[in-house]
Amino acid sequence: xxxxxxxxxxxxxxxxxxxxxxxxxxxxxxxxxxxxxxxxxxxxxxxxxxxxxxxxxxxxxxxxxxxxxxxxxxxxxxxxxxxxxxxxxxxxxxxxxxxxxxxxxxxxxxxxxxxxxxxxxxxxxxxxxxxxxxxxxxxxxxxxxxxxxxxxxxxxxxxxxxxxxxxxxxxxxxxxxxxxxxxxxxxxxxxxxxxxxxxxxxxxxxxxxxxxxxxxxxxxxxxxxxxxxxxxxxxxxxxxxxxxxxxxxxxxxxxxx
Amino acid sequence: xxxxxxxxxxxxxxxxxxxxxxxxxxxxxxxxxxxxxxxxxxxxxxxxxxxxxxxxxxxxxxxxxxxxxxxxxxxxxxxxxxxxxxxxxxxxxxxxxxxxxxxxxxxxxxxxxxxxxxxxxxxxxxxxxxxxxxxxxxxxxxxxxxxxxxxxxxxxxxxxxxxxxxxxxxxxxxxxxxxxxxxxxxxxxxxxxxxxxxxxxxxxxxxxxxxxxxxxxxxxxxxxxxxxxxxxxxxxxxxxxxxxxxxxxxxxxxxxx
Numbered sequence: 267x268x269x270x271x272x273x274x275x276x277x278x279x280x281x282x283x284x285x286x287x288x289x290x291x292x293x294x295x296x297x298x299x300x301x302x303x304x305x306x307x308x309x310x311x312x313x314x315x316x317x318x319x320x321x322x323x324x325x326x327x328x329x330x331x332x333x334x335x336x337x338x339x340x341x342x343x344x345x346x347x348x349x350x351x352x353x354x355x356x357x358x359x360x361x362x363x364x365x366x367x368x369x370x371x372x373x374x375x376x377x378x379x380x381x382x383x384x385x386x387x388x389x390x391x392x393x394x395x396x397x398x399x400x401x402x403x404x405x406x407x408x409x410x411x412x413x414x415x416x417x418x419x420x421x422x423x424x425x426x427x428x429x430x431x432x433x434x435x436x437x438x439x440x441x442x443x444x445x446x447x448x449x450x451x452x453x454x455x456x457x458x459x460x461x462x463x464x465x466x467x468x469x470x471x472x473x474x475x476x477x478x479x480x481x482x483x484x485x486x487x488x489x490x491x492x493x494x495x496x497x498x499x500x501x502x503x504x505x506x507x508x509x510x511x512x513x514x515x516x517x518x519x520x521x522x523x
Numbered sequence: 524x525x526x527x528x529x530x531x532x533x534x535x536x537x538x539x540x541x542x543x544x545x546x547x548x549x550x551x552x553x554x555x556x557x558x559x560x561x562x563x564x565x566x567x568x569x570x571x572x573x574x575x576x577x578x579x580x581x582x583x584x585x586x587x588x589x590x591x592x593x594x595x596x597x598x599x600x601x602x603x604x605x606x607x608x609x610x611x612x613x614x615x616x617x618x619x620x621x622x623x624x625x626x627x628x629x630x631x632x633x634x635x636x637x638x639x640x641x642x643x644x645x646x647x648x649x650x651x652x653x654x655x656x657x658x659x660x661x662x663x664x665x666x667x668x669x670x671x672x673x674x675x676x677x678x679x680x681x682x683x684x685x686x687x688x689x690x691x692x693x694x695x696x697x698x699x700x701x702x703x704x705x706x707x708x709x710x711x712x713x714x715x716x717x718x719x720x721x722x723x724x725x726x727x728x729x730x731x732x733x734x735x736x737x738x739x740x741x742x743x744x745x746x747x748x749x750x751x752x753x754x755x756x757x758x759x760x761x762x763x764x765x766x767x768x769x770x771x772x773x774x775x776x777x778x779x780x
Binding site: 333334356374375376378381383387388389413415417420421423424425426427428429430431432433434435436437438439440441442443444446447449450452454456457458459460461462463464465466467468469470471472473474476477478479480481482485487488491492495496500501503504505507508511512514515 | 590591613631632633635638640644645646670672674677678680681682683684685686687688689690691692693694695696697698699700701703704706707709711713714715716717718719720721722723724725726727728729730731732733734735736737738739742744745748749752753757758760761762764765768769771772
């Protein structure tokens with residue numbers, strides 16, 4: 267039975283609680299949050315606190331707080347030599363306070379309040395200073411996910427950059443699509459099957475193989491027509507830049523044909 | 524019973540055939556392609572031809588050929604006053620030859636050879652010069668899709684621009700993600716759950732609401748760290764541009780808080 271205390275009850279913290287609370291072999295001992303919070307009805311038997319000095323003993327303390335505050339926050343914990351992990355893709359394991367044993371438990375996913383996710387498919391990237399702690403994190407990860415991977419801080423930073431492109435920036439492209447349609451009163455819903463197929467295709471084809479469109483096939487006529495149609499100067503600039511990069515990328519291959 | 528002849532057996536043509544061939548209430552009379560081609564075994568009872576003068580009579584002729592060739596190709600068809608439609612998002616209905624009745628039957632989706640798609644969810648955008656022909660296209664569309672929408676050429680051009688952003692450009696972001704990971708020998712598969720959740724989230728949240736990441740929360744420290752980490756100059760330029768645009772877009776709202 268792994269005893270867990272969650273430190274922080276935001277998007278990541280609340281999703282982790284949801285996943286852990288009803289599993290066998292794990293017990294959520296306590297949930298801490300700085301500001302007032304309330305657990306869902308069915309979890310109200312779990313102890314909550316806003317006071318660090320009330321923290322109990324546990325096998326692993328999982329912080330899910332903003333990156334900038336991890337260092338200072340973990341320095342303030344009123345105990346030492348226990349396993350304290352963060353859940354961030356962006357920061358190194360080293361930002362954790364030296365007072366405790368360090369680790370990382372990073373679920374590679376985008377979480378929003380009130381949006382359920384299927385944890386089974388979420389890669390959980392784990393890291394720890396020593397093998398025993400890594401074993402605890404592995405056991406904990408495998409309770410909720412089929413894909414637990416040992417990833418060091420440098421690799422995790424790389425994954426985080428890649429995730430910004432495929433998640434944050436992709437979502438911005440969705441927003442541009444929605445915006446362009448709304449100017450002509452066309453509902454955004456019409457694009458959703460295309461968006462989802464775009465994300466499904468790359469299960470079987472590499473993104474390079476899956477690439478289609480006017481830039482890939484160097485269709486200058488359509489590109490110019492599109493640039494004329496786009497009113498918003500930012501979107502026009504972005505269209506031009508990505509098109510230029512796609513053309514440059516696929517050019518050598520076109521010559522080969 | 525709607526009689527259909529398919530003109531062109533590329534990605535779109537072959538997927539349309541696949542969908543139409545085993546339906547009731549529609550008969551694929553013939554498939555034409557300029558270059559030699561072969562239908563799948565189970566469809567070899569369908570007549571094929573590479574010769575325009577062999578074309579039979581049908582209720583609707585569906586061309587799926589490259590945009591640039593639609594005008595010239597439909598001018599060469601050896602008949603008149605029949606319903607001839609194209610399947611392109613990018614070009615106006617007007618590019619079709621005046622010899623025949625014009626229409627558009629545009630499935631809003633990305634097709635790749637050997638990749639099956641679920642047509643039921645694909646919006647089919649239809650347009651025709653006259654109400655009777657629109658009725659035929661609507662009936663044909665509803666045989667294969669639950670979402671048949673009447674869309675004029677101007678709206679369709681707008682949808683096509685939006686589709687370039689959410690499909691072609693998004694796929695390029697996937698490619699960048701794959702590239703960044705491969706430099707550190709991390710398999711691209713690790714990003715797939717995140718990619719698919721990104722496309723799923725917007726069923727329930729607007730892209731604006733779904734936006735997360737360092738640019739959205741104006742986390743300059745992470746942004747600078749990422750820019751330093753990205754080796755490829757093109758990717759760096761794109762990261763900087765999208766981040767600038769996201770920061771500008773979300774800035775007023777940050778002030779409101």
